[in-house]
Amino acid sequence: MKRSQIIAYMPWQLWDFALDRGIAVLFTAGLMAMSIVWPGHIALSAMLPPEAVTLELLKVAVAQTVSIMVVIAASGMVANDRVGGFYRFLFSKPVRQPVYYGMQFFVTLVGVLAIGLILLSVFWILVGWASPAVPLAMIVVTYLALGGTIFFFSTFTRLDWAMLVLLWGASALSRAIFADSAWYQAAKWLLPPVHHLDKLRGALFAGTPVDVAGVVWLVGYGMLFFVAGLVVLERKAIAE
Amino acid sequence: MATPGLPRDPVIEFSHVGKTYRSITGKSVRAVDDFSLEIPRGEVFGIAGPNGAGKSTLIGVLLGFLHPSDGSVRVNGMRPRAYIERNGIGYLSELVTINKRWRTDAALTRYAILAGAPRERVSESVEKVIATLGLGEHRRKRVKALSKGNLQRLGLAQALLRDEELLILDEPTHGLDPVWTQRFRDIVNDLRDPGRTMIIASHNLDELQRLTDRVAIIDHGRLQRVVGTGSLDQSPSGALTYRISVASGADHFAKAFPGAVSTGRGEFEVVVADLAGLNKKLGELMSEGVVVAAVVPTRSVLEQQFREAVGESS
Numbered sequence: 001m002k003r004s005q006i007i008a009y010m011p012w013q014l015w016d017f018a019l020d021r022g023i024a025v026l027f028t029a030g031l032m033a034m035s036i037v038w039p040g041h042i043a044l045s046a047m048l049p050p051e052a053v054t055l056e057l058l059k060v061a062v063a064q065t066v067s068i069m070v071v072i073a074a075s076g077m078v079a080n081d082r083v084g085g086f087y088r089f090l091f092s093k094p095v096r097q098p099v100y101y102g103m104q105f106f107v108t109l110v111g112v113l114a115i116g117l118i119l120l121s122v123f124w125i126l127v128g129w130a131s132p133a134v135p136l137a138m139i140v141v142t143y144l145a146l147g148g149t150i151f152f153f154s155t156f157t158r159l160d161w162a163m164l165v166l167l168w169g170a171s172a173l174s175r176a177i178f179a180d181s182a183w184y185q186a187a188k189w190l191l192p193p194v195h196h197l198d199k200l201r202g203a204l205f206a207g208t209p210v211d212v213a214g215v216v217w218l219v220g221y222g223m224l225f226f227v228a229g230l231v232v233l234e235r236k237a238i239a240e
Numbered sequence: 241m242a243t244p245g246l247p248r249d250p251v252i253e254f255s256h257v258g259k260t261y262r263s264i265t266g267k268s269v270r271a272v273d274d275f276s277l278e279i280p281r282g283e284v285f286g287i288a289g290p291n292g293a294g295k296s297t298l299i300g301v302l303l304g305f306l307h308p309s310d311g312s313v314r315v316n317g318m319r320p321r322a323y324i325e326r327n328g329i330g331y332l333s334e335l336v337t338i339n340k341r342w343r344t345d346a347a348l349t350r351y352a353i354l355a356g357a358p359r360e361r362v363s364e365s366v367e368k369v370i371a372t373l374g375l376g377e378h379r380r381k382r383v384k385a386l387s388k389g390n391l392q393r394l395g396l397a398q399a400l401l402r403d404e405e406l407l408i409l410d411e412p413t414h415g416l417d418p419v420w421t422q423r424f425r426d427i428v429n430d431l432r433d434p435g436r437t438m439i440i441a442s443h444n445l446d447e448l449q450r451l452t453d454r455v456a457i458i459d460h461g462r463l464q465r466v467v468g469t470g471s472l473d474q475s476p477s478g479a480l481t482y483r484i485s486v487a488s489g490a491d492h493f494a495k496a497f498p499g500a501v502s503t504g505r506g507e508f509e510v511v512v513a514d515l516a517g518l519n520k521k522l523g524e525l526m527s528e529g530v531v532v533a534a535v536v537p538t539r540s541v542l543e544q545q546f547r548e549a550v551g552e553s554s
Contacts, residue, residue, distance in 0.1 A: 008353045008362075012346075019341055085337030089398055092303060092324060092331035092408075093354040239305035 005095075006103055013104050017073070017111040020080075025072045026115050029065040033119060036060050041127055054128040059205045061123070062135050066116075066142045067197075073112045074147040075161040077104055078154040078233070087238050097238060098230040105151055105226065109143050134204045141219060142197060148222030149192065152229035156236070168192050193217050250278035251316055251406065251437045252302065258310035259297050259461075271297040272461040275311070281405075282434040286452035286469070287441040288542070290550055294461035295441045296334060299410055302439075303331065315406065323406075328355055330407040334414065334441075336395035340384035344375055344394055347383060351398040369397040372427065374420075388415035396424070400431075407431065407438040413447060425451060449542045457549040464549035467542055481538040482518065484508050489530030496525055509538060 037057050044053045078101055081087045091097060116139045120132050146164065153160035171191035178184040196214040203210045259272040272294045279285045289295050300306035301313055304321035315323040323329075338347050348366045357365045370376055373393040378386060386394060392415045399407060413421045428451050431438065442448055448455050449469050457464045486493045486506045493508065494500055500508040512518040522532060539547070 002356065004359070005353060005356055008359060009350070012350050012353070016339070020339075084339070085333070085335060086339060087305070088303075088331065088333040088335075088337060089351060089395075090354065091305070092329050092399075093351065094325055094328035094356050095354050096325050237305055237307045239300055240307065 006099065010103065010107055013107040014111055017104075017108050021073050021108075022111055022115060025069050025112065026118060028072060029069045029115065030119055030122070032065050032068065033061045033123070036064055037123065037127060050128060054130050055205065057127055058123065058130045058135065059201070062138050062205075063198075063201060065119075066135070066138050067146060069112055069115065069139070070143050070146045071150065071161055071164065073108050073115075074105075074143070074150045074154075075164075076154060076158065077101060077108065077151055077160075078229075079158040079160055082238055083158050091238065097233040101151075101155075101233055102230055105147065109140070109147070112139055112143055134201075137204060138197075138201055141200060141215065144219045144226075145192070145197065145222035148224070148226035148229075152225035152232070155229045155232040168194055192221055249281055251281040252277075252279040252439075253314040254278075254298075254302075254311070255313070256311035257298075257301060257308045257313060259294075259301060259306060260309045270461055272301070272308075275458070275461070275463050277456060277463060277466070279437060279439065281437055283454065284428065284432060284438045284440065284452045286448035286455035287439065287458065288443070288445060288448055288455050288546055289458040291443075293459045295458060296410065297461070298458070299408060299439075299441060302408065303329070327406075328402060328404060330399035330402070330404040330409075332395045332399045332409045332412055334410040336391045338383045338391075338394065338398075340382065342383050343379070344381055344383065344386065345370065345379040347394065348397060348401065352401050355402045357402065365401050369400050372400065373397040374423075389417055389420060392416055393420065396427075400427075405436055407436065408441075409438065410441045411443065412440060413442070413444060421447075445540060445543045445546055449540050455542060457546055459550045465545065467545045469542060480513075480515065480518075480541075480544065481509060481511050483534070483536045483538050484510055484522075485533040485535075487531040487533045489525070489528070492528060492530050493525060496521060506533075 037060075040057050040060060041053065044056060048056065081090065087097075090100065113136060116136055117132065120130075120135060123130070146168070149167065150160050150164045153163040157163060172194045174184055174191065175188070175195060193214065196211070196218040199211055200215055200218070202208075254275050254277045257272055257275040258270070260268050260270050262268045275294075275298065287295050287298065297306065301308050302315070302320055304319065304324060313320055316327075318326070342350070345366060348369060349362060352362045352365045355365075370379055373396055375390070375393055375397060378390050378394075383391065383394070392412075396409075396412060399409065413424055416424060425447075428438065428440070440448065440452060452469055455467045455469060457467060483503070484493070484500075484507070486508070488506075490502075490506045490508075494502065497508065497510050500510045502508055510518070512521075518535075522535070526532060
């Protein structure tokens with residue numbers, strides 16, 4: 001696959017994302033955010049100054065919606081083509097599967113960022129101006145961490161989203177219940193560092209220093225899975 | 241690009257290929273077993289077999305969509321995926337699976353880009369296959385709105401976007417009406433080229449007899465035999481069955497062919513050992529005044545071979 005082919009095909013992948021997933025992501029995240037922001041706006045407006053209301057509502061909206069957006073956007077990236085049989089014509093062309101899906105992974109990130117901007121625009125109209133930097137940064141980090149993991153699962157199962165929820169859920173639960181136990185201290189390096197998402201969001205919104213090592217661990221964890229997914233695509237026959 | 245005048249070296253080599261599917265419960269199914277075959281460059285090769293014989297598995301292995309459990313497959317001396325990722329192939333799958341939201345012309349544009357058509361030639365390539373496959377009036381329709389036959393033509397169109405050296409067509413006339421079935425035959429004949437190899441898998445033995453040079457008959461995942469279609473090969477049993485209509489002299493005919501079974505109105509089914517013997521006997525009868533109206537094989541040679549091969553293996 002030549003570089004010119006990759007570049008020429010990117011807009012089509014983005015268009016597919018918009019139709020296949022983008023609308024679902026937009027409506028789901030939009031409705032979730034609206035259900036939080038609207039009543040919150042009414043309740044907080046009486047107690048806080050407008051700037052503080054905007055920041056609080058944005059903080060809650062980002063916390064509640066970004067992970068869901070990423071899971072809906074990234075799930076089934078490989079599995080849907082495999083289950084639908086679309087791989088047959090795609091990969092009878094001179095196309096390497098890891099290149100095609102690697103490109104799809106980053107195109108999807110662009111799509112999720114675009115949806116984030118659309119939702120932010122609605123927020124600005126309804127609530128007020130807030131810098132898009134923190135929400136967009138949270139989308140990027142969450143996408144690389146969760147999206148990378150779900151991408152790996154998608155290379156061999158259609159239940160990629162369920163596997164992700166199981167893994168991240170198990171990590172969050174085990175940290176909440178067994179944080180002090182010896183086995184958790186030993187095993188925590190294998191589990192997804194879910195808590196760093198909350199820490200990062202808190203630090204970014206508060207304007208305090210970010211735990212860089214934690215962010216590297218978070219993103220590195222997802223990217224390790226992403227690379228593992230590319231290796232699976234290179235080695236495993238897609239119809240197996 | 242197909243290059244004329246190349247020597248007929250094997251472009252596809254199956255060497256003792258086996259494929260076993262295993263379920264997570266431990267059950268296993270042997271879909272292909274010890275399959276060895278060489279297909280030379282420039283040949284139009286057929287694959288025939290009953291349902292579940294292993295045709296689709298073989299094609300999956302040939303495309304690198306499945307890994308063989310045993311043996312190896314080489315395309316131009318390379319692993320299948322390595323060959324396809326470098327050169328691409330024209331492939332029509334038995335099930336035409338294209339995203340239902342895509343429009344016909346947009347689907348072809350996408351495939352043309354992926355096939356490596358230069359940006360300025362994408363539109364030209366697409367227009368050419370739309371014209372060849374008569375998809376002009378359906379070009380703005382979404383895939384989900386296409387009839388079975390039109391979807392099949394779209395599948396064929398994407399396989400023909402580039403002048404590939406290797407074409408693999410799995411049940412290519414499935415769902416096509418008689419007009420487009422004939423048009424497909426013309427397309428295959430136009431594509432014949434010493435530098436291009438074509439593989440056609442089909443249940444339609446008449447189709448394979450018309451289009452291919454040789455046909456591999458497979459059953460239970462094993463290669464039963466390879467039949468040449470260029471000449472009227474004798475079946476291994478040596479027996480051929482013909483339906484012969486006699487306009488006059490039916491009594492005379494029945495005496496000359498004691499084993500003939502009358503099916504009424506001067507029509508007989510006759511089992512003969514070889515064509516030369518049949519011709520000789522008919523010649524003698526005609527010289528004695530018997531008027532022969534028609535001599536029709538009840539089965540094509542390929543069909544006869546197929547029945548014998550599949551019968552033997554079951």
